[in-house]
Amino acid sequence: MEINLGHGAVTNEIYLDNAATTKVADSVCRKMVEVMTKDYGNPSLLHMKGFTAEQYVNEAKKIIASTLKVDSKNIVFTSGGTESNNMALIGGALANQRRGRHLITTAIEHPSVYNPMIYLEEQGFEVTYLPVDAQGVVSMEALEKAIREDTILVSVMAVNNEIGTIQPLDEIGRIIQKKNPQTLFHVDAIQGFGKIEIHPKKIHIDLLTVSGHKIHGPKGIGFIYIGDKVKVRPLILGGGQQKDMRSGTENVPGIVGIGEAVRWVFDDFAKKQENLYKLREAFVTRLEAMEGVQIHGFAHKVSDENFHQGPAPHIVSGGFENIRSEVLLHALEERGIYVSSGSACSSNHPAISGTLRAVGTDKKYLDGTIRFSMCYDTTEEELNMCCETLEALLPMLRKYTRGGRK
The missing domain is CATH 3.40.640.10 (Type I PLP-dependent aspartate aminotransferase-like (Major domain))
Incomplete structure (x- = not known):
């Protein structure tokens, strides 16, 4: 699928790791x-x-x-x-x-x-x-x-x-x-x-x-x-x-x-922020409908007037039961979707995230957390494609994961 990310170039990738770094405008x-x-x-x-x-x-x-x-x-x-x-x-x-x-x-x-x-x-x-x-x-x-x-x-x-x-x-x-x-x-x-x-x-x-x-x-x-x-x-x-x-x-x-x-x-910040929150809301709603998925932190915005409480518009952290994060990350990468298994500054270290432990994340989601992070160029089409890919991947990966659902 060819996608224009708004930087003048057409690409086949879906980049959802903008909390790690962004493409230069x-x-x-x-x-x-x-x-x-x-x-x-x-x-x-x-x-x-x-x-x-x-x-x-x-x-x-x-x-x-x-x-x-x-x-x-x-x-x-x-x-x-x-x-x-x-x-x-x-x-x-x-x-x-x-x-x-x-x-x-x-x-x-x-x-x-x-x-x-x-x-x-x-x-x-x-x-x-x-x-x-x-x-x-x-x-x-x-x-x-x-x-x-x-x-x-x-x-x-x-x-x-x-x-x-x-x-x-x-x-x-x-x-x-x-x-x-x-x-x-x-x-x-x-x-x-x-x-x-x-x-x-x-x-x-x-x-x-x-x-x-x-x-x-x-x-x-x-x-x-x-x-x-x-x-x-x-x-x-x-x-x-x-x-x-x-x-x-x-x-x-x-x-x-x-x-x-x-x-x-x-430039036109309020409109950009509002649009990104709408994309995030739809994306989270679709993730929550998938079996064995938990959203870490705030799943949804608390209120339109109270931005100081709730989630930022660009980050969604999801725990996937009975799937190791690196397995899911690479399966998505093979399909042209780039995400992170956590902070880019700590992804090279195998230890479980201190943040996930601090918020009391259930053990069954600790090993299977993926961070999706968007930018103001992210499109609804890209997020829909990511969800469709996840819906196809999750049953298959769990089937072949030791201890997963049969």
């Missing part, structure tokens, strides 16, 4: 090529080539800042989401340790948050890991009890990368302000930015991190929003670029790319 490619081949100057230099490059950097900052409703001076470019999270957590902890050495995060964070927290524990910091409920929502009661006088940072992801749960960031921000206004609030928005609206100043976010390749931008570029008067120790030292916050010659093509990606994603 055509307009992003065009702008990056122009910068790489024509306006290739170093923004730190004083001649016209350098000045032009600096203008590109400033324009990208303006686009991002306007989207977040913040000042462009608060945007620092990085090499991607992992560096941004390390900068927020390690840089934030080291810069504020005189006030305390207690940190808070959740039991279902991405490895780029979890592993820096482990590192900080090794450096003598204390970390509290908050529990989540069956849908993956962090406990507000546990958060309120955990915040202390010496708590210097709380880190909560906007959207879980495995099951797609949206965290109530506004409520978390209110609790932090109530219990200890000096505590920094970091939001890993790598999976949420471009899928839900986030305005840091409105909900008391001090640090917000984003990756370009999750929003149809290039790989190797990301940014961190650092609020006014927020102290963060730089982790990369050198020539003092970006006001000493992140040294190294700026990746101008990447910066231009992420700026254009942000512009593209948020």
Whole structure:
């Protein structure tokens, strides 16, 4: 089946792994090529080539800042989401340790948050890991009890990368302000930015991190929003670029790319988001009708007015009883459908997902979980074809799975 994904090329594949990475938008490619081949100057230099490059950097900052409703001076470019999270957590902890050495995060964070927290524990910091409920929502009661006088940072992801749960960031921000206004609030928005609206100043976010390749931008570029008067120790030292916050010659093509990606994603955003939710709803309804399938996290949207609670529009995590996820993944791949068995950052490791354990997933679904993740180019036709393929595959795979239905 030939499918046009909206990028100017016709393909026979159905790509449903957009939470892992997205295809770079055509307009992003065009702008990056122009910068790489024509306006290739170093923004730190004083001649016209350098000045032009600096203008590109400033324009990208303006686009991002306007989207977040913040000042462009608060945007620092990085090499991607992992560096941004390390900068927020390690840089934030080291810069504020005189006030305390207690940190808070959740039991279902991405490895780029979890592993820096482990590192900080090794450096003598204390970390509290908050529990989540069956849908993956962090406990507000546990958060309120955990915040202390010496708590210097709380880190909560906007959207879980495995099951797609949206965290109530506004409520978390209110609790932090109530219990200890000096505590920094970091939001890993790598999976949420471009899928839900986030305005840091409105909900008391001090640090917000984003990756370009999750929003149809290039790989190797990301940014961190650092609020006014927020102290963060730089982790990369050198020539003092970006006001000493992140040294190294700026990746101008990447910066231009992420700026254009942000512009593209948020152009007519409400309509794009609404359409994606409709596609997700129909897809989930059809999955639920299949035998031996469980949706992890929120299956359906809670309400049209309350986007801060429920699932993100692009992620569906399903558990398939009596089928190993890698078997189903490769069976779908053979038919031109690309999905994931979990987070792209942990799929190479055989251990069962900590997120699925944290939300209390039934054992019979743990080994057979597949993550389907869509983008704004995903079509109803593609999702219908995926469902038809699953309906044909599941009985066959279970028949030949040891211990499966006969």
